[in-house]
Each structure stands twice: as C-alpha cells, then as structure tokens.
Amino acid sequence: MAKAGKTSYPKEKIKILFLENISDVAVKNFQRHGYVQTEKISKALTEEQLIEEIKDVHILGIRSKTQITKNILDAAKKLQAIGCFCIGVNQVDLKAATKNGVVVFNAPYSNTRSVAELVIGLAIMLIRRIPDKNKAAHEGIWMKDAKGSFELRGKTLGIIGYGNIGSQVSVLAEALGMKVLFYDTETKLPLGNASDGKTLKEVLSKSDVVTLHVPETSQTKNLINKTNLKYFKKGAILINYARGEVVDLDALRTAIIDEAIGGAAIDVFPWEPEKNGDRFQTPLQDLPNVILTPHIGGSTEEAQQNIGEDVSVKLFNYLEKGITFGSHTVPALALPPQEGSHRILHIHNNVPGVLSEINTQLSKFKINILGQYLKTNEAIGYVVLDVDKQLSAQALGLLKEVKATIKVRMLY
Numbered sequence: 001m002a003k004a005g006k007t008s009y010p011k012e013k014i015k016i017l018f019l020e021n022i023s024d025v026a027v028k029n030f031q032r033h034g035y036v037q038t039e040k041i042s043k044a045l046t047e048e049q050l051i052e053e054i055k056d057v058h059i060l061g062i063r064s065k066t067q068i069t070k071n072i073l074d075a076a077k078k079l080q081a082i083g084c085f086c087i088g089v090n091q092v093d094l095k096a097a098t099k100n101g102v103v104v105f106n107a108p109y110s111n112t113r114s115v116a117e118l119v120i121g122l123a124i125m126l127i128r129r130i131p132d133k134n135k136a137a138h139e140g141i142w143m144k145d146a147k148g149s150f151e152l153r154g155k156t157l158g159i160i161g162y163g164n165i166g167s168q169v170s171v172l173a174e175a176l177g178m179k180v181l182f183y184d185t186e187t188k189l190p191l192g193n194a195s196d197g198k199t200l201k202e203v204l205s206k207s208d209v210v211t212l213h214v215p216e217t218s219q220t221k222n223l224i225n226k227t228n229l230k231y232f233k234k235g236a237i238l239i240n241y242a243r244g245e246v247v248d249l250d251a252l253r254t255a256i257i258d259e260a261i262g263g264a265a266i267d268v269f270p271w272e273p274e275k276n277g278d279r280f281q282t283p284l285q286d287l288p289n290v291i292l293t294p295h296i297g298g299s300t301e302e303a304q305q306n307i308g309e310d311v312s313v314k315l316f317n318y319l320e321k322g323i324t325f326g327s328h329t330v331p332a333l334a335l336p337p338q339e340g341s342h343r344i345l346h347i348h349n350n351v352p353g354v355l356s357e358i359n360t361q362l363s364k365f366k367i368n369i370l371g372q373y374l375k376t377n378e379a380i381g382y383v384v385l386d387v388d389k390q391l392s393a394q395a396l397g398l399l400k401e402v403k404a405t406i407k408v409r410m411l412y
Contacts, residue, residue: 009410011035014319015078017053018061020044022085023308026061029316043275051075059315061085062092064295065274070096080409081318083311087111087298089328090216098329098379101347101407105314105326109164110306111298115241116168118297120176123209124152126237126263129289148262150208153177158207160200160223161214161242162188169211170194181206185219204231209239216243226251235262241297244268253283256290263289267297322384322411331375331382338371342392343411346383349404350376358383361398367391380406 011034018026021042030038044065045053054060054076061083062068068082073096082092084106097104125131128149136143157173159166159182170180170191180194183203190196197203200223204210210232214220224238225248232238238261240247247266255261266284272295273280284290317323322345323334330347337343348354355374362369362385371386387395392410399408 012037014058015039015056016059016061017041017057018085019066020063020085022061022063023304025305025308026083026085026312029309029312030059033316033320047072054079059083059319061311061315064088064091066091068092068097073097073100073102076100076102081105081315083315085307085311088215092328094328095379099406101330101380103318103324103330104328105311105318106328107307107310110310111300111303112164112168114300114303115165115297116172119165119169119211119239119241120172122239122241122265122291123157123173123211123237125291126239126265126289127152127155127209129263131263131289131291152209155179155208156181156206158182158197158203158210159194160184160203160210160212162190162194162196163213166211166213167191169213200228201231204228205233207236208233209237211239212242212246214242214246216245221245222248224248224252226254229255229261232261234260237262238264240265241267244270244272249283253287256284256287263291265291265293267293268295320411324382330380331377333373333375333382333384335371335373335384338386340389341370341386342389342395344385344387344392344396344399345407345409345411346385346399346402346405347407348381348383348402349406350379350381351404354381354402354404355383357402358385358399361402362387362395365391365394365398367395367398 014035014037016030016035016038018040022040027038027040047069050072054072056078057076058078058080060079064086068091070093073093079102081103082097084092084104086106087108089104089106092104094104133143154177156179159170159180162182162184166182170182173180174192181197181203182194183197183200223246229251252261252264256264269282282292284292314326322343324330325332325334368388369385373384375382396408396410
C-alpha cells in the first residue's frame with residue numbers, strides 16, 4: 001500500500017518559497033512533514049527578483065501583492081504548484097500557469113466571517129456618524145448630537161453580489177433587525193428573509209446601506225459610477241470591501257460633498273502602496289463620515305490562520321497525493337492509493353489521442369496499468385496512472401515522450 005506522505009523525490013530536495021509574510025501555520029505544516037527547505041519572506045518580490053528566486057522552487061506561496069506573470073512561470077522549470085493565500089487568483093496569469101501545467105490553489109472561503117463582521121460594524125459606525133464625532137473628540141471638540149444618527153434596525157441593506165461573503169453579511173444583518181435586498185447576476189437562493197432584487201437600480205434605490213461583494217471584471221469596473229450613484233437614496237451609505245476598480249472614487253467624492261451620499265467605507269483602491277509606510281492618496285481623504293482602511297477586510301488572525309491551513313493542505317495533498325480539488329488550472333481529481341503500484345502524474349495539452357497514445361506505449365512494453373484516471377478542461381488534461389512497481393521507471397520515460405506532454409512526475 002502506498003503510504004500517505006511518501007513521494008519519490010527526496011523531501012529534503014523539495015524547495016518551498018512563501019512570500020508576503022504568509023501565516024506560520026503554512027510553514028509549520030510543511031516542516032512537520034519533513035520539508036526542510038521551506039523559506040518564508042515577509043515582502044512581495046518584483047518580477048525580476050522572482051524570476052531569479054523561482055528557478056529551483058517546487059511550491060510557491062503568495063498573497064495578493066505578488067504578480068505571477070508569464071515570464072515568471074516560464075522561468076519556473078521545477079514549479080509544481082502555486083498557493084494563493086488569499087481569496088482571489090487574479091494576481092496569477094492563469095492561462096500561462098495552465099500552459100505550464102502549474103496547479104493554482106486559493107482559499108475562497110477562509111476570511112468570509114472576518115469581512116462580514118467588519119461590514120456590519122462599519123454600517124453601524126457610519127449610520128451613527130461616528131467618524132465625525134471621533135475626529136472632533138480627538139481635536140478637543142465636544143459633539144454630543146443625535147441629529148443624523150440612526151439605528152440599523154428596520155433599515156434596508158442592499159447587497160451587490162450574493163456570494164460567500166454577501167450571503168454571510170445578509171445573515172448577520174437580519175440578526176440585527178435589518179431588511180435585506182440583494183442583487184446578483186446569477187440566480188441565488190435567498191437566506192432567511194432576504195429578497196432578490198430584479199435590477200441593480202432597484203436595490204440601490206431602496207437601500208439605506210449598500211455593500212459591494214463582487215469580483216473585479218470588465219463588467220464590474222466602475223459599477224458604482226456617476227450614473228448609478230444617482231439611484232441611491234439621499235444620505236445612503238456605501239461600503240466597498242470587494243475590489244478597488246468597482247467604484248469610481250472621483251464620482252463618489254462629488255456625491256459625498258453634495259450630500260447625496262451620507263457616508264462611505266472603502267478598503268480597496270485602484271492603486272495601493274507596495275508596502276507598509278508608503279505614501280497613499282485617494283480622492284476620498286478629508287471627507288466627512290468616511291472610513292478608509294488599508295485593504296484589511298479579511299485581515300484577522302483567525303482568517304490568516306484559516307487561510308494558511310486551507311491552502312497549505314491543498315498544496316500538500318497535491319505534492320504527495322496528486323489531489324487537485326480546488327485548482328484553477330489543472331482539472332480536479334482525488335484518488336485513493338493503489339496497492340502494489342507506483343503512481344505517475346501526467347499533464348498534457350487537451351488534444352485528441354493522448355490517452356490512446358499513453359495506453360499504446362505502455363502496452364507495447366507490457367507495462368500493466370493497475371489504475372487510471374483522466375479529467376480534462378478546455379485547455380489541458382490530467383492523467384493519473386498506477387503502474388507495476390517493477391516497470392514504473394520505464395513507464396515514466398515513455399510518458400515523457402508522449403506528444404502534447406506538458407509535465408510528468410513520479411508521485412511515489
């Protein structure tokens with residue numbers, strides 16, 4: 001029986017590089033399993049720096065700042081997988097990663113609660129106009145005044161994007177007595193008493209607080225713009241803890257100055273500094289009832305620990321078991337160990353005849369296939385083969401010669 005945790009490649013030779021101060025949970029997970037070449041760097045690296053660093057790296061861990069370009073991937077001859085220790089994967093050139101047979105994982109759910117809790121807290125702060133009162137108190141001015149301050153109870157929360165975070169915000173908002181109205185381009189089952197708005201305009205026009213939870217795409221760029229801001233209720237609150245390109249900040253600034261919008265909380269920006277301490281500018285600085293935070297919506301110790309655990313387990317399972325569940329590039333497969341066999345992973349371009357050629361080559365040399373698994377997407381195919389132990393080295397050599405092969409690896 002193949003032992004979980006055993007690979008054909010000596011663990012002490014496998015190099016793992018974690019950037020951007022990834023949680024120590026991830027580092028310890030690999031070190032605990034015998035991967036001694038696990039390096040952690042606190043910052044992001046430039047393309048030029050990473051091209052130099054990645055040449056001998058097998059597993060790479062990043063967060064949102066590091067941009068993985070085609071040039072980096074082409075230089076990463078030994079790279080097996082990338083772990084994005086964050087929600088998104090837009091910082092990775094997925095097309096190039098797919099072409100190079102590099103598996104890409106992320107943690108789409110691990111910081112959901114952290115973001116959802118903060119959104120509710122911000123809604124309370126803004127609807128009570130706490131930022132202005134806090135600023136005044138720091139300046140020695142006493143502003144004990146109920147004017148313009150309201151409770152959340154009975155108010156309508158408009159959620160744009162009813163995915164993992166949006167739906168969690170929905171549950172918390174209802175617990176506070178809010179009415180919830182949401183809009184999503186896909187049909188979603190409402191939780192609790194939430195209602196599905198038919199159009200974006202409908203949700204914006206009926207909501208006292210609007211919170212955004214959409215991805216960054218060409219369709220969502222400047223989703224909240226000069227035109228859509230006119231649909232908001234006068235004095236409504238806007239919260240964007242989603243993506244920086246979703247809101248036209250100049251248009252929002254005008255709407256706040258004109259008192260059409262009653263306040264805003266923004267965590268993500270079209271341009272963000274590379275590191276802590278760098279100068280930061282936005283059109284929303286020095287405006288009343290505005291909370292600005294430095295992209296920390298999911299930055300809690302619990303979330304970082306969850307992300308570290310989630311992504312490192314996915315990376316470990318692929319490295320040692322060939323499991324690709326959660327991958328954005330290589331098709332998803334999960335396989336039980338096969339008794340009395342060696343396992344080989346074969347990633348290839350998705351063209352006709354590859355599986356036939358694999359089977360023909362192996363049968364020609366009388367190599368018995370004890371188990372075989374294939375899954376494809378539009379670009380590549382992923383085959384896992386369990387073969388006789390005595391002939392596995394020969395099988396590995398034959399598989400490397402198969403046309404359309406991208407990457408072959410003996411797992412154990």
